[in-house]
Amino acid sequence: MSDRTKFPLRIVGALAGVLLLLAAPLSLESFWLQTGLFAMAAVIGAVGLTLLVGVTGQLSLGHAFFVAVGAYGYAFLAGSSDGDVVGVGLPPAVATVGAVVLAGVAGALFSPIAGRLRGIYLGLASLGLVFAGQHILQNATAVTGGFNGRDAAPFRLFDFSFTATDPELIIFNVPYGALERLWYLGLLLVAVAVWYARNLLRGRPGRALVGVRDSEAAAAVMGVNVRRYKAAAFTVSSAYAGLAGVLLALAFGRIVPESFGFLLSVDLLAMIIIGGLGSIGGAAAGAVFVIALPLVLNHYSDALPFLAQPGEAGIGAAEAARLLYGAAILAVLLYLPGGLAQLTHRISAKESRHEQTTAGNGDSTSPHVDRV
């Protein structure tokens, strides 16, 4: 906070952003609300992953597994036993906490491996989790519903149900259905996730994690218990993935194993790379970009003349989105190694130079962008 003149401006901007987000369900159609919910789930997952990969330097390609644990954990704990699937039938709020804990425990169970392996070996080993997870999701049909998946019970807080009815809710002539209500739940969860991650980074554990990333030996000499911190980072990160899974399950309504494959792991990694490793805001921006790109291209494929319609030859919306997204990864890594976060830092650094302040990038939330 080097310059006092910009400070109130920033607060005003943030407030306006929050107000816009809060008012969004009043005017957005359901497609945008749905996209927004997926993006929120992705933001939570990406923030968790950047804590692990960007801050602690532990590569994980296995986060799709932990997202699946969260999603199916919620469906199992909140669902009731009917037909082929079993469920515990807990209140959804309790089930959410349970699912997050479950994902955290799954991460902790993996930490004997995670703590021993370094760098690329860890990344490749965690890839094993995704394949093992797919196998379990397909076969543990009593809990997961197998190939066809299972329904996730709608969220409910005391007497307030996150569905179209019960109680009916109309604000400014806009009927508040499931998506509108979930929107606020998603915003709340994102806010909590970002707030917790920022606090974690600012405090003693955050410094220790950065130390582990930069040099395990040096961190150990400084009194950091390297193995314990690695395990803790893995656990927290998987709990984040679990929370993302819960929100994803609520947004989907019905979850199938296909959504939790290797591609989801790659997507999550791409989000934090595009956003800038180790940066929380960057992870959030990357998540919105990666999630929204294919959905938006698909939605407007009629209007975009260069896209082929389904059944035609040429590049369709889904393919164009994937090509753009692959190109974005390459472009960021080759030309903007600090990701989107670096871009904003560059701009603010230029401004402060312009204003002849001496504090430099003192307001930088992520001192580690130089690393990639």
Place this chain on the structure above:
Amino acid sequence: MNQFFTLLVNGLSLGCIDALIALGFVIVFKATRVVNFAYGSLLLLGAYVVGSTHESLGFAGAALLGVAVTAVLAVLLGVVLLRRARLADPGTLAILTLGIDILLATELTRRIGTDLLTTGDPWGADVVSLAGIQVPQTRVAAAVVAVVLVTGFLAVVKFTDWGIALRASAEKPATAALMGIRLSRVAASAWALAGALAATAALFFTAFPSPGISGTVGQAALAAAVPAAVLGGLDSTTGALVGGLAVGVTATFAAGYQDQLAFLGRGFGTVAPYVVMLLVLLARPSGLFGSKEIARV
């Protein structure tokens, strides 16, 4: 007992293909420290070239063209990546190759579409019977080719100047460079070799009893290469061979005995190699033959 030997022979022959795939993956890592996630797409490219040209060129011509095209593209990728290689850490480079993989796989899958291309290989669906053990002819051919290629490769690494250069630059890049070894050339040749191996493996990977060339071949190949390379040790060519054979045998046995293994669920064959990989990593964090990191905390 007969089933046991049938599975063992089939598993070993599948393992030969897996070993070829893993070898290409490992060579690149050994020479450049890049984990090449685009490897599956390179293999898919080789398969696609063969599948789309074998009608006009014949199998042998198409195979040669596939190997050449894939090797050239692999070198191009390697050169682009190497510009950055000295600055970035392995994790970042791995993600860079993931980006390339997405581009390549999307375009190839789009071109292949819903067709199921075949390699047009001369062996077809014939099966050889040896002392009551039945093995598809393609697998016999795969085993022969793999043994010849691998023996040749090991001999080259052991006896030629290029082999010494490869080993030296894997051991200590800086010292090797001071000794007059051109690291960029070693790296480029490693990428070329990896591309050629990928395309060769593609010939057998997509032949009978596999259904043919579809967009998912690349992912399947990568899914076989990773456990093989990792459990053998990422920077060990011996490890790749042992790992490949182990993965082939494990997958075949898990699939063959799936009635007895029913409690582990259906389709356990695809996961079994990963389970083995995780168990090996628990005991040996750098794989069976991988060089250990010395830093201990």
